[in-house]
Amino acid sequence: MNSYLNGNGGPLEGAVIAVAGAAGPAGRATLLRLAEAGATVVASDANPARLAEAVDAARYAHGGATVTGDTVDLLDLDATREWAAKTENEFGRIDGLVHLVGGWRGSATFAETDLADWDLLEKLLIRTVQHTSLAFHDGLLRSDRGRFVLVSASGATQPTAGNAAYAASKAAAEAWTLALADAFRKAGGDEGPKAAAAILVIKALVHDAMRAERPNAKFAGFTDAKDLADAIAGVWEKPAQEVNGQRLWLTPKP
Template sequence: MTPDGFRLLPEGSVIAVAGAGGPAGQAAVRRLSRAGAVVEAADAARDRLDEAVALAPRGRAHGTSVDLTDPAATRAWADEIEERHGRVDGLVHLVGGWRGGKDFSDNTLEDWEFLHRLLVRTVQNTSLAFHDALARAQHGRFVLISATAAAKPTAGNAGYAAAKAAAEAWTLAMADSFRRLRKDRAVDGPAGDGVGAEPLDGPAAAILVVKALVWPLLRVERPDAKFPGYTDVADLAEEIAALWDRPTDDVNGQRLCLTQ
């Protein structure tokens, strides 16, 4: 067990964070690196990426500028990480973005194209690129950060809600892949008799759901705001890290709501 209390995040675990430059990404880099992981951080903005890496203890984080909407670039990043470390124990997907309005007529196909590229295509690219490496990890985790809008869209939020729902469906399909892999491994266990129980550990894909996020600078900029139901990025980072401390069956295919 680490000083931070995590049993399944041993020293040297390798976790990739996509979208590491935003407030949630920076909080995740900081928390995971301090829990004993080596963090491979990616973001399109080099300055924000450098800020994220600087939050980790020395030598605990490495930043790479990656266009995660490009499947070849994303796969090259995944391959580079596994080649450098010999393993990948997790991918945390924190690529975000929003476009919308108040009324249904505010939704545009141009906004949908933007949101699909940012919120769906990046999930497709990272999940496909990291799937096999995570499947080989003893406690591999793919973590998608989603929003309550996916299950309860509002009139002016159609594009964002639809993109989040699509990303969730894709992640749940990955979870089904991991479930099948674990079942096959149990059947083909050491006994070789075709009989066995599912292992207690193994890869998992999960969805953490928030209403919206809040961080220290936002609180300073909006001192009178109450942010009801919002999740602080520090609390989100704690929930992310804790996924390695939970049995696979409690994580895989789960949609875990963090709204207050």
């Protein structure tokens, strides 16, 4: 058993976790969940005001928790590398990167697809994964519990006609993350990977504000933001060998 699982603390006690795209509903729930589990949480988002609100909410909910926020341009590889280095230098380690940068564009039919949607989604859903994975790769390998967690969508496996750009972007992000997982596997050698890259697959996300806006909606197959946050934390509760390179489904497979 890994040393960090011994004693009273759980696998996230004392861990340092970076959360990219932290100001949305999934990010807010994740900051709360990780702070509750005893992690030091370093959040980033492109929106400084919303990021500050999310960080303050997590700090308020868990007195004594260390939750910080950095406005980082994840489309700039050098800036992303600087964020990773700053985090590890400041806290002495980096144990995880949770990728929650999102975005959606779609059309009524396949023929009406606007390739400008692809231009946007390629940046949001692929380029940010490339930059964060490259920036945090070495630090995660230095950790005894390094995890890279991507949140993806079932549409990447079963694309619909009007979601071509979105589904293709998500599929590319998954492939990139699986390549990272293979790098972790190779780095582990005969003993198996120490770090892991895992993909959490949802159909779509639902949160309290959405339910309030649409009280009669069923949201069938949707994953609640709090349940997603629990699943993210759960990636640290399993050995790296069990989760590395895995798609972990939070909705029925299509």
